[in-house]
Amino acid sequence: MAQFIDRKDAGCRLGTRLVGAFGDCRAVVIGLPRGGVPVAYEVARVLHCPLDVIVVRKVGVPSHPEFAMGAIGEDGILVVEHGTVEALGVSEAQFARVVADERVELERRIRLYRQGESPVNLEGRVVIIVDDGLATGATARAACEVARTRGAARVIVATPVTSVDAAKRVERVADRVVSLVRTGGPFAVGEWYENFEQTSDEEVIVDLAKAKHAQLASAASKSTELRGV
Numbered sequence: 001m002a003q004f005i006d007r008k009d010a011g012c013r014l015g016t017r018l019v020g021a022f023g024d025c026r027a028v029v030i031g032l033p034r035g036g037v038p039v040a041y042e043v044a045r046v047l048h049c050p051l052d053v054i055v056v057r058k059v060g061v062p063s064h065p066e067f068a069m070g071a072i073g074e075d076g077i078l079v080v081e082h083g084t085v086e087a088l089g090v091s092e093a094q095f096a097r098v099v100a101d102e103r104v105e106l107e108r109r110i111r112l113y114r115q116g117e118s119p120v121n122l123e124g125r126v127v128i129i130v131d132d133g134l135a136t137g138a139t140a141r142a143a144c145e146v147a148r149t150r151g152a153a154r155v156i157v158a159t160p161v162t163s164v165d166a167a168k169r170v171e172r173v174a175d176r177v178v179s180l181v182r183t184g185g186p187f188a189v190g191e192w193y194e195n196f197e198q199t200s201d202e203e204v205i206v207d208l209a210k211a212k213h214a215q216l217a218s219a220a221s222k223s224t225e226l227r228g229v
Helices: 007-018 036-047 082-087 092-114 138-149 164-171 201-228
Strands: 028-031 051-053 056-061 064-073 077-080 126-130 154-163 176-183
Touching (some): 007 036, 007 126, 007 176, 036 051, 036 154, 036 201, 051 201, 056 138, 092 201, 126 138, 164 176
Parallel strands (some): 154 176
16 A cells, blocks of 8 residues: 655655645745654755744544544644544543643644744745645644644645545645545555654754755855856
């Protein structure tokens, strides 16, 4: 079933798919930590766009943490999968406890990944939100809400693989969902990758630093060219 070697391969292919699709030099690529960042790094590299993160966290069902019953994001964003919560009989107190636990981790990651710096300004920009796969779409929906609150002019969600249902849910809050593969029914994202090792915090930090360095180098090169005219 695997169609991608790893996240780097998936990101390169996804970036190629997106070339010329938007025609906006003010686009910014946003990776969803952690696994979405290496994919987003390659997309940003192919598109010559800045890279940043929006930190989101899945709110997992207490008895099955891998199954999302919602998601949280920066700026106090909360997405609730009401059908799942009701079907599984999750109480308000149970839901609130999971949200509180996930907020602690969300804040830790914000501090770690941003290292005191402000996020990239999204005001009036095309924002391309990238994850390594959409199983339920809950975290992508939370990220879309964050981007909207920060003034994004247009929000695109791009992913190597998504379920049809997840894509439909995300399309309610995004302007467009771009994917290389759409599959019906529940699935595990890792099934579509030959190598799906967990992405570490260190890898996220390195990718963000490399992307920032590339953007600074590109800006310096353009400045030199302009002075030479």
